[in-house]
Amino acid sequence: MKHQSVTPEFEAEMRDRLREKAFVEDTSPYLEEPRGRWSGQGLVIAPGTTQEVAFVLGRCAEANIPVVPYAGGTGLVGGQISADGAVPVVLSLARMNKVRAVYRDENVIEVDAGIILQDVQAEAEKVGRLFPLSLASEGSARIGGLLATNAGGLNVIRYGNARAQCLGLEVVLADGTIWNGMSRLRKDNTGYDLKDLIIGSEGTLGVITGASLRLMPRPAREATAMFVVPSPEAAVSLLARAGDLLGEAITAFELIHRQGFDFLDETGITYHAPFAQTPEWTVLTKIGLPEGQDPEAALTALFEAAEEDVLDGVIAQSVQQADDLWAIREQIPEGNRRIGSVSSHDISVPISAIPEFIKVAPAKLAEIDDFRINCFGHLGDGNLHYNVFPQPGKTRADHAHQRDAVKACVHDLAHAMGGSVSAEHGIGRLKVKDLETYGDPAKLAMMRAIKAALDPRGILNPGAVLRG
Amino acid sequence: MKHQSVTPEFEAEMRDRLREKAFVEDTSPYLEEPRGRWSGQGLVIAPGTTQEVAFVLGRCAEANIPVVPYAGGTGLVGGQISADGAVPVVLSLARMNKVRAVYRDENVIEVDAGIILQDVQAEAEKVGRLFPLSLASEGSARIGGLLATNAGGLNVIRYGNARAQCLGLEVVLADGTIWNGMSRLRKDNTGYDLKDLIIGSEGTLGVITGASLRLMPRPAREATAMFVVPSPEAAVSLLARAGDLLGEAITAFELIHRQGFDFLDETGITYHAPFAQTPEWTVLTKIGLPEGQDPEAALTALFEAAEEDVLDGVIAQSVQQADDLWAIREQIPEGNRRIGSVSSHDISVPISAIPEFIKVAPAKLAEIDDFRINCFGHLGDGNLHYNVFPQPGKTRADHAHQRDAVKACVHDLAHAMGGSVSAEHGIGRLKVKDLETYGDPAKLAMMRAIKAALDPRGILNPGAVLRG
Numbered sequence: 001m002k003h004q005s006v007t008p009e010f011e012a013e014m015r016d017r018l019r020e021k022a023f024v025e026d027t028s029p030y031l032e033e034p035r036g037r038w039s040g041q042g043l044v045i046a047p048g049t050t051q052e053v054a055f056v057l058g059r060c061a062e063a064n065i066p067v068v069p070y071a072g073g074t075g076l077v078g079g080q081i082s083a084d085g086a087v088p089v090v091l092s093l094a095r096m097n098k099v100r101a102v103y104r105d106e107n108v109i110e111v112d113a114g115i116i117l118q119d120v121q122a123e124a125e126k127v128g129r130l131f132p133l134s135l136a137s138e139g140s141a142r143i144g145g146l147l148a149t150n151a152g153g154l155n156v157i158r159y160g161n162a163r164a165q166c167l168g169l170e171v172v173l174a175d176g177t178i179w180n181g182m183s184r185l186r187k188d189n190t191g192y193d194l195k196d197l198i199i200g201s202e203g204t205l206g207v208i209t210g211a212s213l214r215l216m217p218r219p220a221r222e223a224t225a226m227f228v229v230p231s232p233e234a235a236v237s238l239l240a241r242a243g244d245l246l247g248e249a250i251t252a253f254e255l256i257h258r259q260g261f262d263f264l265d266e267t268g269i270t271y272h273a274p275f276a277q278t279p280e281w282t283v284l285t286k287i288g289l290p291e292g293q294d295p296e297a298a299l300t301a302l303f304e305a306a307e308e309d310v311l312d313g314v315i316a317q318s319v320q321q322a323d324d325l326w327a328i329r330e331q332i333p334e335g336n337r338r339i340g341s342v343s344s345h346d347i348s349v350p351i352s353a354i355p356e357f358i359k360v361a362p363a364k365l366a367e368i369d370d371f372r373i374n375c376f377g378h379l380g381d382g383n384l385h386y387n388v389f390p391q392p393g394k395t396r397a398d399h400a401h402q403r404d405a406v407k408a409c410v411h412d413l414a415h416a417m418g419g420s421v422s423a424e425h426g427i428g429r430l431k432v433k434d435l436e437t438y439g440d441p442a443k444l445a446m447m448r449a450i451k452a453a454l455d456p457r458g459i460l461n462p463g464a465v466l467r468g
Numbered sequence: 469m470k471h472q473s474v475t476p477e478f479e480a481e482m483r484d485r486l487r488e489k490a491f492v493e494d495t496s497p498y499l500e501e502p503r504g505r506w507s508g509q510g511l512v513i514a515p516g517t518t519q520e521v522a523f524v525l526g527r528c529a530e531a532n533i534p535v536v537p538y539a540g541g542t543g544l545v546g547g548q549i550s551a552d553g554a555v556p557v558v559l560s561l562a563r564m565n566k567v568r569a570v571y572r573d574e575n576v577i578e579v580d581a582g583i584i585l586q587d588v589q590a591e592a593e594k595v596g597r598l599f600p601l602s603l604a605s606e607g608s609a610r611i612g613g614l615l616a617t618n619a620g621g622l623n624v625i626r627y628g629n630a631r632a633q634c635l636g637l638e639v640v641l642a643d644g645t646i647w648n649g650m651s652r653l654r655k656d657n658t659g660y661d662l663k664d665l666i667i668g669s670e671g672t673l674g675v676i677t678g679a680s681l682r683l684m685p686r687p688a689r690e691a692t693a694m695f696v697v698p699s700p701e702a703a704v705s706l707l708a709r710a711g712d713l714l715g716e717a718i719t720a721f722e723l724i725h726r727q728g729f730d731f732l733d734e735t736g737i738t739y740h741a742p743f744a745q746t747p748e749w750t751v752l753t754k755i756g757l758p759e760g761q762d763p764e765a766a767l768t769a770l771f772e773a774a775e776e777d778v779l780d781g782v783i784a785q786s787v788q789q790a791d792d793l794w795a796i797r798e799q800i801p802e803g804n805r806r807i808g809s810v811s812s813h814d815i816s817v818p819i820s821a822i823p824e825f826i827k828v829a830p831a832k833l834a835e836i837d838d839f840r841i842n843c844f845g846h847l848g849d850g851n852l853h854y855n856v857f858p859q860p861g862k863t864r865a866d867h868a869h870q871r872d873a874v875k876a877c878v879h880d881l882a883h884a885m886g887g888s889v890s891a892e893h894g895i896g897r898l899k900v901k902d903l904e905t906y907g908d909p910a911k912l913a914m915m916r917a918i919k920a921a922l923d924p925r926g927i928l929n930p931g932a933v934l935r936g
Contacts, residue, residue, distance in 0.1 A: 105708040106819035106850070128712070150657050161655065164632075179910035184818040186849040187629065188888035189618050189668060190895060190903055191933060192915045196664035200657060217711045240573040243685040244596070247758040248716055290715040292769060293761060301760060350652040351574035381654040382574070420656035427658060435658055442647035446922060447660045453921035454914060465659060 003462065004064045005087035006043045014045060014089075017055065021095065022046050030070055030090050033081050038429070040081040042068060042090035050170060050178060050209040053091065057207065058176025060089055066462045067091050069203035071114065071145025074137035076346075077428025079149065079202045079464045088462075091207060093144045099123050100210065107215040108167060108184045113144030113208045120213065129215035132159035136333065144208040150200035152424030157380030158251045158288075159216060161424070163199045170210030171198055174455035182212050197450070202426055203461040205454050219251070219288025223295035224322035227303070228279040228312040232355040235283050235379055238302075238309040239351070245302050246287055249295075253380035254284040254329055255354075260376050261328070263335035263389075271331060272324040274314045283379065284329050286322075332376055336387055342371065342399040343406040344387040349419035351382040357417055361386065364409050368402050383423040386410055411438065427465045435465070471930065472532045473555035474511040482513060482557075485523065489563065490514050498538055498558050501549050506897070508549040510536060510558035518638060518646060518677040521559065525675065526644025528557055534930050535559050537671035539582065539613025542605035544814075545896025547617065547670045547932045556930075559675060561612045567591050568678065575683040576635060576652045581612030581676045588681065597683035600627035604801065612676040618668035620892030625848030626719045626756075627684065629892065631667045638678030639666055642923035650680050665918070670894055671929040673922050687719070687756025691763030692790035695771070696747040696780040700823040703751050703847055706770075706777040707819070713770050714755055717763075721848035722752040722797055723822075728844050729796070731803035731857075739799060740792040742782045751847070752797050754790075800844055804855055810839065810867040811874040812855040817887035819850040825885055829854065832877050836870050851891040854878055879906065895933045903933070 015023060022045050024030070031040035047053045060067050066088035070080050082088050093114035100110040104127045111120060117131075117138040124131040133146065135153030145151075147169070151162045159165070168183030181195055198206050229235045235255050242250055261278045264271055289295045299315045316322035336344070349357050358375060365371050370391055377385040388406050390399055399406070411421040415438045427435050436444065451458070451466055462468035483491060490513050492498070499508035515521045528535050534556035538548050550556045561582035568578040572595040579588060585599075585606040592599040601614065603621030613619075615637070619630045627633070636651030649663055666674050697703045703723050710718055729746045732739055757763045767783045784790035804812070817825050826843060833839055838859055845853040856874050858867055867874070879889040883906045895903050904912065919926070919934055930936035 103818065103820055105704055107708075107711065108818070150661075152655055152657075156655065163661070173910060173914070177910045177913070179914065180908055181911060183888075184886060185816050185888055185891070186819070187620055187624065187816045187846070187851045187891040189620075189892055190888055190890050190899075191668075191907060191911065192673075192918060193618075193631070193664045193668050194911060194914055196661045197918075200659075200661050205660075217715045219715060236573055240575075243575065245759055247685045247687060247756075249758065288715075290717065290766075291713055292766070298758075298760070348653050348655045350571065350576070351654070352571055378655070383655045418652060420651075420653055420658055422658050423653070423655040424657055431658075439659060440648055442641060442645045443649065443659065443662060445645070446641070446647065446662055449921040450660060450665075450918060453917040 003066050003086035003459065006065055006089060010063060010065065011043055013059070014056065018045065018047065018052060021048060022052070030073065030092060031081070033078055034074060034076060038078050038081040038083045040083055040090070042082055042088045044090045044092055046092035046095045048095045050172065053172045053207055053209050054176045054178050056089060056091060057172050057174065060459055061175045061457060064457055064459065065089060066459050068461055069148065069207045071142035071148065072116065072137065072140045074141045075145065075149060075428060076425045077430040079426060079428030079461065081429070082463065085462065085468065093142060096209060102127055103184065104129065106184065108212060109215055110182060110210065110212045111143055112210055114142050117141050117143065117146060124215050128218060130218045131165070131213065132216055133162055133165055136330070143211055147199050147208055147211060148201065148203050149426040152378070152381070152383065154252050156378060157253055158248060163196060165214050166195065166199060166211055167214050168212035169195050169198055169208055171206040171208055173206045174457065174460050179206070182210055184212050202428060202465050204451060204465050205460065220291040221293060221295045222251070222286060222288045223299050223316065224286045224325050225299045225313055225315040226274050226325050227283045227285070227310045228275065229281045229283055229309060230311055231281060232358045234309040235281060236351060236354060238283060238306050239380060241306050241309065242285065242302055245305060246298055249287045249289050250285060250380065251288045252286040255376060255379040256282045256284060256329060257375045259372060259374040260332040260335065263339050263374060264331055267335050267338035269331050269335055271328045274325060275312060284325060336374060339389050340396040342388045342390060342396050343403050344385065345407065345410045346423050346425045347386055347410065347414040347419055347421060348381065348383040348423035349414055349417045353417045354379065354382060354384065357413065361410060361413055364413060365406060368405050368409060369399060429464055432465065432467055471534050471554035471927065474533055474557060478531060478533065479511055481527070482524065486513065486515065486520060489516060490520070498541065498560060499549070501546055502542060502544060506546050506549040506551045508551055508558070510550055510556045512558045512560055514560040514563045516563045518640065521640045521675055521677050522644045522646050524557060524559060525640050525642065528927055529643050529925060532925055532927065533557060534927050536929055537616065537675045539610035539616065540584065540605065540608045542609045543613065543617060543896060544893045545898040547894060547896030547929065549897070550931065553930065553936065561610060564677060570595055571652065572597065574652065576680060577683055578650060578678065578680045579611055580678055582610050585609050585611065585614060592683050596686060598686045599633070599681065600684055601630055601633055604798070611679055615667050615676055615679055616669065616671050617894040620846070620849070620851065622720050624846060625721055626716060631664060633682050634663065634667060634679055635682050636680035637663050637666055637676055639674040639676055641674045642925065642928050647674070650678055652680050670896060670933050672919060672933050673928065688759040689761060689763045690754060690756045691767050692754045692784040692793050693767045694742050694782050694793050695751045695753070695778045696743065697749045697751055697777060698779055699749060700826045702777040703749060704819060704822060706751060706774050707848060709774050709777065710753065710770055713773060714766055717755045717757050718753060718848065719756045720754040723844060723847040724750045724752060724797060725843045727840060727842040728800040728803065731807050731842060732799060735803050735806035737799050737803055739796045742793060743780060752793060804842060807857050808864040809855045809857050810864050811871050812853065813875065813878045814891050814893045815854055815878065815882040815887055815889060816849065816851045816891035817882055817885045821885045822847065822850060822852065825881065829878060829881055832881060833874060836873050836877060837867060897932055900933065900935055
C-alpha cells in the first residue's frame with residue numbers, strides 16, 4: 001500500500017490538536033544525522049504526552065502517513081532519518097524527558113522515553129545507585145533511542161547492553177494503541193516477551209514512550225589498569241584469567257592497537273603516554289568491587305598471575321591517573337575522525353575467534369590496497385571497531401571507489417567466522433542490504449512476518465531494518 | 469482451520485521414515501504431568517536430529533496435525549500435555565541430549581535442546597565454569613523446556629532466569645523450516661530479537677532444538693547465612709543493604725515463614741533447627757566472591773551493619789552447615805505436598821510491595837475461610853510462592869469448592885499491586901484464562917498477531933498460552 005506524504009491539511013490538523021510547543025522553529029537538527037550522510041525530510045512533531053503520541057500515530061495510520069521516531073538523533077546507521085519516499089511525520093520524544101518514579105529499595109527507575117542518558121545516570125547516583133549504560137553520546141542520547149537500538153557501550157561485559165537494563169516498556173503501536181508494559185517485576189512469565197521484541201527493533205514495531213529501568217549497586221571501589229600484551233591471543237587469554245580471578249567484577253575490558261595512539265599523535269591530540277614506547281597491543285580494564293575490598297590489590301594479583309600473557313602494565317594509583325588512561329580510549333574515535341576513515345566497521349565475532357580475525361583481515365584488505373587499520377574495541381564482548389584508513393599523504397576520497405570492497409571484505413570475514421556485521425550500532429537504513437546478505441533466511445522471513453503482523457501498513461520507520 | 473488427529477496412515481509414514489528409536493514402548497510418562505492434573509493423548513515421537521524434527525513438523529503442517537513439544541515434562545502448568553482436541557504428535561527431545569561444543573575461554577557451551585540441566589551444570593564444572601541455572605527439577609528438566617518456559621529458580625537474583633543464560637538458539641518453525649540462530653556472540657544488533665521471542669513462548673512459536681549458553685566464572689568462595697528478621701519490611705530493607713555492601717555477590721536471597729518449618733515438623737521431615745525457637749520470618753542468603761576474598765567476613769559485616777533489620781542469625785561455618793540450612797529451604801515444597809494445599813500460587817510483585825502484599829492477603833483470604841498460609845520464595849526477585857492450606861483436621865478436599873475463590877483472591881491482589889500471576893512457571897494450559905483476565909489487552913492482541921504470523925495453522929502446542 002503506497003504511503004501518503006504529510007499534507008497541509010494534515011499539518012493544520014496537528015497544529016490545531018496539539019499545543020504550539022509540539023512544533024519546533026528550526027527543524028534542521030531533526031533532519032540531519034551525525035556523519036552528515038543523509039539529509040532527511042518530514043514534519044517534526046514533539047508530543048508532550050503518551051496520549052499525544054497515540055493520537056499522532058492513530059491519525060498517521062488512518063492517513064497512511066509514515067512515522068519516523070526520533071530520540072537523541074545520535075544513531076550512526078540512519079535509523080532516525082527518512083531521506084526519500086513519502087514525506088513522514090518525524091516524531092520527536094524530546095519533550096517527554098521526565099523521571100516518573102524512583103524505587104530505591106528495589107533498584108528501579110521509571111522514566112519517559114525522551115530523557116537523556118546522562119540524566120538517568122545522575123538520578124541513579126542521587127539515590128546511591130548506578131545506571132550502568134555508558135557510551136560516548138550519553139550527553140545527548142535519549143533512553144527511547146538507546147532501547148530502540150539496544151545500545152551497547154563500555155560496560156556491557158559486566159552489565160549487559162541496553163536490553164539488560166530494561167524491566168518494562170510503555171509503547172505506542174502502529175495503530176495508535178498504547179501498550180502499558182511498565183513493569184517493575186524481576187520475574188514475569190505471562191506470555192511472549194514483547195519487551196525484548198520492541199527493544200532493538202529501531203522504531204519499526206512501535207514507539208517507546210516510557211521505560212522501567214533496572215538500577216545496580218554502585219561498586220564502592222574501582223580500579224583501572226592498562227596492560228601491555230604481546231598479542232590478541234594473549235589478550236583473550238588474559239580476559240579468561242581475569243574472569244577466573246575477578247569473577248563478574250570486570251566492568252570494562254578494552255583492546256587498543258598502537259595505531260590508535262599513533263593517530264592521536266598524528267592529529268595533535270594530547271594524552272599522558274603510560275609507557276615509554278607505544279606498545280603494539282594494550283588492554284585497558286576497569287574493575288569494581290564492593291566496600292571493604294581492594295581492587296588495586298586484585299589487579300596486582302591478576303598482573304602477577306598472568307605473567308605469560310602480560311609484558312608490562314600500569315595500575316592507576318589515583319582517580320586522575322585512571323581518568324588519564326580512559327582519556328586515551330575515549331579520544332581514539334576523535335583521532336579516527338581527524339584522519340578520516342575509508343570505511344568503519346562495528347563487527348563482533350566469537351571471542352576466541354578474535355585473534356584469527358585480526359590476523360587474517362589485514363592480509364585480505366591488502367589485496368584491495370595499502371591501508372592503515374585501527375582495530376580497537378570491547379574485547380570482553382567480542383566487539384571490535386575495525387576501521388580502515390588511508391596511508392599518510394592519501395585521503396579517504398582517494399579510496400572512495402574501494403569503500404564498498406573494503407566493507408564487503410571486512411563483513412564477509414566477520415560473517416564467515418560466525419560474527420555480526422553490526423554488533424552495537426544496529427541496521428538502520430545503512431545496513432539493510434547487509435542484513436539481507438548475511439541474515440539467516442528463516443530469521444528474515446520471521447522478521448517480515450512479525451513486521452506485517454504488528455504494522456500492516458508499514459508506516460513505522462519504513463525503510464529501516466527491513467526494505468520498505 | 470480445524471486440526472486433524474494423527475491417523476494410522478500418518479503414524480505408518482512416521483515409522484517408515486524415522487528410525488525405530490524414535491518410537492518409545494511405554495508412552496505413559498509422556499502423557500502425564502507431575503501433579504497428575506491432566507492425562508494427555510498423542511503419538512509420541514522422539515527424533516534424533518534437528519532434520520528429523522524439521523521433517524516431522526513439516527509433515528504435521530501439511531496434514532494440519534497439532535504438535536506438542538515435550539522436554540523434561542516437569543512443567544507445572546500443563547504446557548506439555550494435550551488432554552483434548554485433535555490427537556497430536558507429542559514431540560520428545562529426549563534423544564537430542566548431546567553437548568555440541570564447549571568454548572572455555574569465551575564462556576560458551578553449545579548443546580542439544582534435550583540435554584538435562586544437571587548434565588550442563590556438570591559440563592561447565594569440568595572446565596572450571598558455572599552454569600548458574602538451578603532449580604528443584606534440575607535432574608530431569610531439559611534445556612529446551614527450561615528455555616521454552618524461561619525457567620527461574622534459586623540464583624535469578626544474581627544470574628537472571630533461563631533467558632539470561634542463552635546466547636543463541638536453533639529452532640524448527642511451524643512449517644518445518646530450521647532457523648539457525650546458534651550464535652556465540654555477546655553483541656549482535658542485526659534485526660529483531662527472535663531468540664527472546666521464542667524463549668518463554670512455551671512451544672507455541674517454534675520447537676527449540678539447540679541452544680548456545682553462557683557460562684559464568686565459578687565463585688571461588690561461597691558462604692551461606694540465615695538471618696532472623698522481625699518482618700517482611702525488614703527483609704526488604706536487608707536486601708537493599710546487602711546490595712549496597714555486597715554488590716552483585718548475592719547469589720540467593722530467600723524469605724521463609726515459620727509455617728514452612730511447622731509443616732516440616734508436622735509431616736515428619738527432619739532438619740537441623742538453626743535456632744532454639746522457630747522464628748516468624750527468616751532470610752536464607754548465599755553469597756559468592758572471587759578468590760582471595762572472605763565471604764564469611766562479608767556476611768558478618770552485613771549482620772553488623774543491619775542490626776535494626778536483623779534479630780539473630782547464623783553464618784554457616786562449614787559446607788555441611790550450609791547444606792543443612794539449604795536443606796530446610798529445599799524440603800519446604802515436600803512438606804507442602806504432604807499437607808496438601810488448597811491452592812498454590814507462583815506470584816511476583818514489585819519488591820517494595822511485598823510487605824504490603826503479605827499484610828493484606830491473609831485478611832482477604834480469611835473472608836473466604838480459615839486457612840494456613842505458607843509464604844516463601846525468592847524475595848530478591850519479588851517472587852513469592854504463596855500457598856494456601858487447610859487447618860489441621862481438614863483436607864484440601866474440604867476446601868475444593870473454594871479453590872477458585874482462593875486463587876482469584878491471591879491473583880487479584882497481586883495484579884492490583886502491579887504483580888504477575890505467573891512469576892516463573894509460565895502460562896501453559898492452567899493459566900490461559902488468567903492471562904486473558906489480567907493481561908494488558910494490547911499485549912494480548914500483539915501476542916495473537918505474532919502467533920498467527922509465525923504459526924498460521926496454529927499447530928504448535930494449541931491451547932497453551934493462547935486459547936486454541
